[in-house]
Amino acid sequence: MRNLRSFVSVGLAALCALLVAAPAHAQEGTLKKIKETGAITLGHRDASIPFSYFDDKQAAVGYAMDLCGKIVDAVKADLKMPNLQVKLNPVTSATRIPLMANGTIDLECGSTTNNLERQKQVSFTITHFVTANRFVSKKAGNLKTVDDLKGKTVVSTSGTTNIKQITEINGQKNLGITILPAKDHAEAFLMVETGRAAAFFMDDILLYSLVANSKTPSEWVISADALSVEPYGIMLRKDDPSFKKVVDDAMTKVYKSGEINAIYAKWFLQPVPPKGINLNVPMSEVFKHVVAKPTDSGDPNDYK
Amino acid sequence: MKYNWNWGIFWQLSPDGHGTYLDTLLTGLGWTLATALAAWLIALALGMVVGVVRTTPVNWMRRAGDAWVEVFRNVPLLVQMFIWFFVVPELLPASVGAWLKQLPRSAFYTAVVCLGLYTSARVAEQVRAGIQSLASGQRMAGIALGLTLPQTYRYILLPMAIRIVMPPLTSEFMNVIKNSAVALTIGLVELTASARSMQEFSFQVFEAFTAATLIYMALNLIVVRGMRWLERRLAVPGLLGAGQAMPQAGH
Numbered sequence: 313m314r315n316l317r318s319f320v321s322v323g324l325a326a327l328c329a330l331l332v333a334a335p336a337h338a339q340e341g342t343l344k345k346i347k348e349t350g351a352i353t354l355g356h357r358d359a360s361i362p363f364s365y366f367d368d369k370q371a372a373v374g375y376a377m378d379l380c381g382k383i384v385d386a387v388k389a390d391l392k393m394p395n396l397q398v399k400l401n402p403v404t405s406a407t408r409i410p411l412m413a414n415g416t417i418d419l420e421c422g423s424t425t426n427n428l429e430r431q432k433q434v435s436f437t438i439t440h441f442v443t444a445n446r447f448v449s450k451k452a453g454n455l456k457t458v459d460d461l462k463g464k465t466v467v468s469t470s471g472t473t474n475i476k477q478i479t480e481i482n483g484q485k486n487l488g489i490t491i492l493p494a495k496d497h498a499e500a501f502l503m504v505e506t507g508r509a510a511a512f513f514m515d516d517i518l519l520y521s522l523v524a525n526s527k528t529p530s531e532w533v534i535s536a537d538a539l540s541v542e543p544y545g546i547m548l549r550k551d552d553p554s555f556k557k558v559v560d561d562a563m564t565k566v567y568k569s570g571e572i573n574a575i576y577a578k579w580f581l582q583p584v585p586p587k588g589i590n591l592n593v594p595m596s597e598v599f600k601h602v603v604a605k606p607t608d609s610g611d612p613n614d615y616k
Numbered sequence: 617m618k619y620n621w622n623w624g625i626f627w628q629l630s631p632d633g634h635g636t637y638l639d640t641l642l643t644g645l646g647w648t649l650a651t652a653l654a655a656w657l658i659a660l661a662l663g664m665v666v667g668v669v670r671t672t673p674v675n676w677m678r679r680a681g682d683a684w685v686e687v688f689r690n691v692p693l694l695v696q697m698f699i700w701f702f703v704v705p706e707l708l709p710a711s712v713g714a715w716l717k718q719l720p721r722s723a724f725y726t727a728v729v730c731l732g733l734y735t736s737a738r739v740a741e742q743v744r745a746g747i748q749s750l751a752s753g754q755r756m757a758g759i760a761l762g763l764t765l766p767q768t769y770r771y772i773l774l775p776m777a778i779r780i781v782m783p784p785l786t787s788e789f790m791n792v793i794k795n796s797a798v799a800l801t802i803g804l805v806e807l808t809a810s811a812r813s814m815q816e817f818s819f820q821v822f823e824a825f826t827a828a829t830l831i832y833m834a835l836n837l838i839v840v841r842g843m844r845w846l847e848r849r850l851a852v853p854g855l856l857g858a859g860q861a862m863p864q865a866g867h
Contacts, residue, residue, distance in 0.1 A: 406812060410823045413619035429631075433620050433819035465718065470800075470809060471816030490720065493809070495801045502805075506702060508717040545767045549618050 325466040340419050341604060343391065343550065351397040352387060354380050355417035355547075358372045358402050359498075361521045362579040363423040363441070363544070368586035372400050375547060375579035379440055379566065380421040383546070387563030398566045405471070412549060417557070419548055423518070425473055426545035426610040435556055438547030438563035438606045442598045442615055443515040444538035448501075448523060453510055453534045458487070458537060465490040467500045467509035478513045497522060511535075515542055517593060522587045541598065541612040560608065567603045617737045625820045644810025648835075651806060652728050652793040658732025660790060663739025668769055670740065671678050671747045681740065685813055687738035693730075693798050701802040735792050737762035742784045746777035775830065779850055786843040791834045807831060 345472040346352050357364040364374040364500045387502045388396045401417050408424065411417045412433060426436040429578035448468065455464075458481060470493035482489045492509055494500035503509045512519070516534060523532045548559060566572050576595055583590045595603075596614050607614060626638040670681035688696070701723070705713040750773060758768035800809035807817060811828035815821040 401648050405816060406821065409815070409819050412621075414617045429817065430819045432622075470803070471813035472760070473631075473817075476817065480631075492723070493805055493813075495803065499801075499803075502702065506706065506717065507714065546776065551618075566638065572683075 320373075337357045342552050343387075343558065345394070345415065346387065346396070346418065347391050350393070351399050352419070353399040354384075354402040355401050355408060355411060355419045355420040355422070357404070357422040360423045360518075361525075362584045362591060363523045363586050364421050372402070373585065374421070376421040376423065376440060376544075378562065378575050378578070381561045382545060382566050382571070383419065383437075383559050386558055386565070390558050391574070399540065407549065411555060412547060418555075419546055421546055423515070423544050424540045424547050424610070425471065425515075427542075427612075428610045431550075431610050433550065434547050435552070436547055436608055436610060437556065437559045438567070438608050439543040439545050439602050439615075441517065441544040441598075442561070442596060442602060443544065445477055445513060445518045445540040445542065446516040446519060446535045446538050447511040447513045448534050449484055449504065449511040452532055455533075456512060456535065456537070458535075458539070459485070461489050461511055462487045463489070464510040465492060466509070466511045466513060467492045467494050467503045468513040469497055469500050471492050472514070473542065474513045474515065475569055481539065501526070513539070517591075520591050520593055524591055525568045525587065541615045543602075543607060543610065543612070543615055554558075559608075564606045567606050572603055621823070623822055623823060625814075625818055628818075630814065631817050636819065637824075638816055641807065641810050641824075641831070643674075644805055644807040645831055645835075647724070647804060647806040648793065648796050648808075651796040651804065653730065654728040655731035655735060655796065656789060656792045658728065658774055659735035659739050660734035660789070664732070664743055664774075666736060666740035667747070667776070668828065670744045672765070685737045685740050687736050689741070692737050693734050693795055694801060694831060696734055697727065697730050697798055697802055701726045708785060721804045723799065723804040727796065731792060731795060731799070735795070736790075739785065742788065742791050743777065743782045745782065746781035747773055748777055749780060750846025773820065774853065779852065780841065782847045782850070786840060789839050789843065793835055793839065794832065822836055 313363070325540075336513070348479075354372075354377070356374070356377060359365050360374070362374055363376045364372065367373045369519050384396070384398055385411075388394055401411065402420070403411055403417065403420060408422075410415075412420060423441070424430075426439060430436075445459075447458075455461060459476075461601075466478065466489055468478055468491065475491065475493060478489070479491055481487070484489060492503065494503055497514060497518055499513065503511045503524070512531045514522075516538070519534050522536065523529050526532060541563045546563075548556060566575070573595075580591050580595075609615075626641070627636050628641045629635070630637045631732055634715060636665055643705065666681045666684050669677045670685070673758070691699075696849060705716045707713075709718065719725065755777070758772040763771065797808040800807055800812070807828055811824040814824040818824070
């Protein structure tokens with residue numbers, strides 16, 4: 313009996329600690345926190361090329377990092393703190409929410425999809441990229457549309473909106489596709505490379521980068537068929553209007569001034585470190601529309 | 617901490633189309649149980665054999681047993697999982713490899729085999745330790761009575777050794793349940809993977825992992841109590857380690 317009781321009491325104690333801790337430290341705005349600590353912390357990814365990743369010198373770089381740099385400049389100006397310290401903290405898809413919630417990071421600069429469900433937990437600034445859910449397969453397979461995949465095995469990364477969509481379409485159209493979940497993008501790609509799956513469903517921009525970095529980029533093809541629209545946004549804490557305004561204004565300024573074109577070209581139309589590969593993805597019509605009319609919407613229908 | 621708690625999330629519909637988030641976790645629990653139990657059967661069967669083999673007087677058998685234990689014990693489980701899933705099919709003849717890759721639920725079978733073999737090395741070590749903890753006179757007495765070597769093991773050594781190693785075997789049983797989470801790296805959506813997927817969809821990371829933690833704790837509690845019951849049932853009065861003096865299993 314002693315064992316049972318200690319098990320349960322430890323569990324309950326942990327649970328209570330979490331529950332009690334929740335409302336006790338309500339933060340009074342990120343700007344206040346930044347002003348008091350004299351530092352802003354950016355969360356970045358380790359391998360989300362070209363958005364946010366480590367280059368060959370182990371420095372965090374990328375398209376989203378450059379945009380965050382612009383936001384930091386705006387925060388410095390707003391708080392009149394030119395010597396504001398910028399700290400970097402790597403995050404993964406599993407740690408980004410807890411680290412944002414507990415105040416470790418103030419902005420998440422990566423490739424996080426902005427959707428309505430996630431907005432219940434965090435807030436997003438102006439969309440900085442619009443991607444679509446497509447699939448990559450070997451040219452030899454001659455697979456063009458989702459219907460061509462009938463009865464085949466496909467893979468997607470577990471826990472993504474992509475795997476959710478292909479699951480839904482498979483059910484609606486009754487295609488009998490076997491859907492394998494993979495741990496991460498590299499492993500999902502490996503599954504298609506080794507023949508465990510015929511196609512890999514993912515955000516097209518990530519597919520472009522995986523193909524560009526593969527052994528033989530010419531043997532791969534990315535479908536023209538797109539299943540959905542996914543806006544990416546830089547993440548910040550929810551219910552923090554004063555900070556969100558500074559961030560949104562900074563993003564809008566970058567878009568309106570045309571600076572975005574140079575930043576975009578640097579990461580998508582020119583060779584990027586570490587391997588010097590050029591992704592060669594011109595700005596999509598949808599994203600041009602966002603640049604002209606900046607939006608932070610998490611509803612895919614607003615991007616059609 | 618600025619976090620939007622929502623314990624009701626478990627009763628909300630999950631976007632994976634299998635019902636609520638709770639259903640997602642329970643499906644994951646089902647895979648965890650299936651993987652852990654199947655792997656545990658393999659581990660027990662092989663572990664007994666290898667453990668016995670390592671204590672026999674036959675030289676080449678002992679060496680083969682040693683090699684088995686060293687190979688499976690010295691390579692990290694994560695690496696073994698990866699090798700079984702991605703490397704082994706490429707080493708086989710092309711047609712066999714292709715069959716293996718196209719097999720439905722291949723991640724599950726791979727995980728069971730990998731986890732079973734990995735744990736068998738650990739079980740083997742414990743069985744060996746149990747046999748070696750017996751006084752050497754036991755074995756001699758058996759042989760002197762005219763029993764063959766297999767008979768000595770079957771009727772004298774193993775019945776005592778197994779009783780002695782029951783507590784560490786309980787720990788191994790719990791380990792196999794916890795280690796099954798490594799199978800998420802080859803795409804098996806067991807309990808931990810379900811919790812991860814739940815947090816990706818809903819962003820309710822603390823709720824998801826609290827639930828997973830409590831489920832793992834409850835599961836291992838059942839194992840501890842079940843094994844304790846088994847220990848008491850099998851205890852022989854007067855034998856080493858029987859009754860109250862039995863060391864506590866688990867953690």
